[in-house]
Amino acid sequence: MMDGVEILLVEDNPGDIRLTQEAFKDSKLNNNLSVAKDGVEALAYLRREAPYENAPRPDIILLDLNLPRMDGRELLAIIKEDAALKRIPVVILTTSDDEKDVLATYNLHANCYITKPVDLYRFGEIVKNIEGFWLQIVKLPPE
Amino acid sequence: MAIAAVSLSAWFGGLGPGIACAALSIIGLDFFLIAPRYEFFSRPSDLLLFLIFSLLAFLISSLTESRIRSEIDLHEKTVELKTALAERIELTNQILQDRREFEMILNTLPGIVYEGVGSENAGEQRMAFISSYATEMLGYPPESWYKDENFWQKITHPDDWEDAVAKASLTYRQQLKTPVSFRCFTKDGEVRHLESYNGVITNERGERLRQCGVVMDATSRKEAELELTRYAEQLNRSNEELEQFAYVASHDLQEPLRMVISYLQLIERRYKSSLDDDGIEFIEFAVDGANRMKALINDLLEYSRVQRNHDEFEPVALDEAVQTVLHNLERSIENCDAQITYDKLPEISGNRRQIEQLLQNLLSNAIKFRGENRPEIQISAVRQEKSWLFAVADNGIGIESQYMERIFTIFQRLHTRDQYPGTGIGLAICKKIVEKHGGAIWLESTPGEGTTFYFTLPFAPGF
Numbered sequence: 163m164m165d166g167v168e169i170l171l172v173e174d175n176p177g178d179i180r181l182t183q184e185a186f187k188d189s190k191l192n193n194n195l196s197v198a199k200d201g202v203e204a205l206a207y208l209r210r211e212a213p214y215e216n217a218p219r220p221d222i223i224l225l226d227l228n229l230p231r232m233d234g235r236e237l238l239a240i241i242k243e244d245a246a247l248k249r250i251p252v253v254i255l256t257t258s259d260d261e262k263d264v265l266a267t268y269n270l271h272a273n274c275y276i277t278k279p280v281d282l283y284r285f286g287e288i289v290k291n292i293e294g295f296w297l298q299i300v301k302l303p304p305e
Numbered sequence: 306m307a308i309a310a311v312s313l314s315a316w317f318g319g320l321g322p323g324i325a326c327a328a329l330s331i332i333g334l335d336f337f338l339i340a341p342r343y344e345f346f347s348r349p350s351d352l353l354l355f356l357i358f359s360l361l362a363f364l365i366s367s368l369t370e371s372r373i374r375s376e377i378d379l380h381e382k383t384v385e386l387k388t389a390l391a392e393r394i395e396l397t398n399q400i401l402q403d404r405r406e407f408e409m410i411l412n413t414l415p416g417i418v419y420e421g422v423g424s425e426n427a428g429e430q431r432m433a434f435i436s437s438y439a440t441e442m443l444g445y446p447p448e449s450w451y452k453d454e455n456f457w458q459k460i461t462h463p464d465d466w467e468d469a470v471a472k473a474s475l476t477y478r479q480q481l482k483t484p485v486s487f488r489c490f491t492k493d494g495e496v497r498h499l500e501s502y503n504g505v506i507t508n509e510r511g512e513r514l515r516q517c518g519v520v521m522d523a524t525s526r527k528e529a530e531l532e533l534t535r536y537a538e539q540l541n542r543s544n545e546e547l548e549q550f551a552y553v554a555s556h557d558l559q560e561p562l563r564m565v566i567s568y569l570q571l572i573e574r575r576y577k578s579s580l581d582d583d584g585i586e587f588i589e590f591a592v593d594g595a596n597r598m599k600a601l602i603n604d605l606l607e608y609s610r611v612q613r614n615h616d617e618f619e620p621v622a623l624d625e626a627v628q629t630v631l632h633n634l635e636r637s638i639e640n641c642d643a644q645i646t647y648d649k650l651p652e653i654s655g656n657r658r659q660i661e662q663l664l665q666n667l668l669s670n671a672i673k674f675r676g677e678n679r680p681e682i683q684i685s686a687v688r689q690e691k692s693w694l695f696a697v698a699d700n701g702i703g704i705e706s707q708y709m710e711r712i713f714t715i716f717q718r719l720h721t722r723d724q725y726p727g728t729g730i731g732l733a734i735c736k737k738i739v740e741k742h743g744g745a746i747w748l749e750s751t752p753g754e755g756t757t758f759y760f761t762l763p764f765a766p767g768f
Contacts, residue, residue: 181567181571280563282570
């Protein structure tokens with residue numbers, strides 16, 4: 163892996179975006195967090211379409227489910243069917259703890275599903291765990 | 306003269322007297338009147354006369370005999386005939402009276418009794434009888450049918466005529482009992498939903514003679530059914546909307562709550578050094594309030610999920626469910642050294658997750674509201690006629706009878722948060738689960754000694 167991990171956060175809530183940024187700032191890993199506010203932006207970023215021609219390829223995608231324009235489930239389906247994109251691990255990070263959502267997203271080949279906790283400290287721990295597992299322990303695909 | 310005597314005797318007496326008179330005449334004549342006495346047949350001409358006389362006498366006698374016989378026969382026959390005629394008249398009167406009575410009975414039936422003749426096709430029959438209820442039901446007197454062979458067709462809704470005729474003809478041919486529905490117009494132009502129950506009149510050999518039946522007015526019943534269906538649909542829709550509302554509301558409230566709690570905590574962390582004690586306490590109160598709100602929302606979600614769940618029932622082994630729940634509550638059981646025992650528990654028909662939830666709520670309550678002694682909780686089951694009756698008995702603080710209804714209401718609590726934690730939804734969820742399974746839940750309690758919760762659950766299928 164290159165130095166510095168590329169993370170794409172797909173999230174529309176500015177409050178959540180900021181919280182996630184804060185949590186990753188505390189990280190020991192060298193990381194770069196990019197943000198897309200909905201599915202359409204995210205897809206343009208991943209496919210390096212304008213205005214994201216120079217976007218780096220993310221090592222991991224953190225995906226919220228309830229997004230405007232194109233929601234998380236739709237985006238997940240598209241990513242996992244796209245030959246160029248489907249190997250990127252997608253971590254669902256959402257408020258819902260509904261069994262139906264969990265089932266649906268795993269069916270669409272999400273790599274894992276995490277419910278965002280209310281508590282700030284717990285959220286920080288979860289982000290640490292994501293880093294620790296996906297970005298340190300796990301071997302990511304070359305491309 | 307002798308002939309006259311014979312004739313008279315024969316006329317009145319018949320053969321016997323006629324012959325006797327003839328004999329007497331011969332003897333008398335010969336003895337008393339014609340000489341020489343005691344000498345019969347003195348000359349040949351006498352013999353001839355005697356023979357002629359005898360023949361005549363015999364002829365006259367037998368002719369009149371048969372005449373007398375005939376007269377007697379005629380008389381007897383006349384009497385017989387008269388009797389038979391009288392009987393027949395009596396019988397006919399009886400039959401007419403029976404028929405009148407029968408018709409009166411038919412006319413009291415709250416339906417149009419009819420008799421259709423002349424064809425196996427119900428649409429081509431002529432009505433031999435229509436009961437007088439027709440006037441009351443549809444406004445047309447029976448004469449309307451007697452005068453017009455197509456009267457049924459005239460008053461039936463055109464969309465329904467062919468189908469009704471086909472069905473009625475079928476029931477006639479096959480002697481079925483299914484009713485035929487169709488709409489008719491009354492004299493006032495209103496539409497009525499009718500149902501005809503059709504039968505068949507047969508002779509002793511079972512051959513079909515005529516169609517008969519009674520036509521009932523099902524309008525009010527049909528309207529009531531329609532109303533009920535509409536109401537049920539409305540209720541269903543309303544229920545679904547409410548469930549949806551509860552679910553969406555609780556679901557969408559989670560997110561802003563996260564913002565409140567997380568950022569308060571962020572402030573606390575980042576600016577702790579700038580805050581004085583008051584400041585920190587204020588933030589803690591705020592976070593605490595928000596946390597409680599989250600617990601309430603979670604419980605609401607939980608509650609609305611019980612109803613939204615439409616999973617099919619399956620056999621659930623209650624002792625397995627209890628074991629799962631004991632495992633879930635392991636920590637709190639250890640903390641207070643609770644002793645939980647249970648009888649051999651049966652299998653019931655239901656939703657496994659919900660049954661576990663029910664048991665967990667009851668057991669955690671029993672543990673939470675424990676008294677000063679070591680908590681002892683027993684779970685038992687008794688087989689009843691249509692269901693199982695379960696009991697969860699504890700030796701905790703008990704509940705006063707005036708609150709027994711209230712505690713099953715959502716968010717109703719009997720204690721302050723400092724005394725016992727919780728949002729007050731546990732029992733409301735229990736009640737919803739039990740009711741969803743077709744059972745009932747109640748309790749008995751003595752304050753200071755303990756409480757027993759009772760609930761019923763249906764048998765497993767095929768039990």
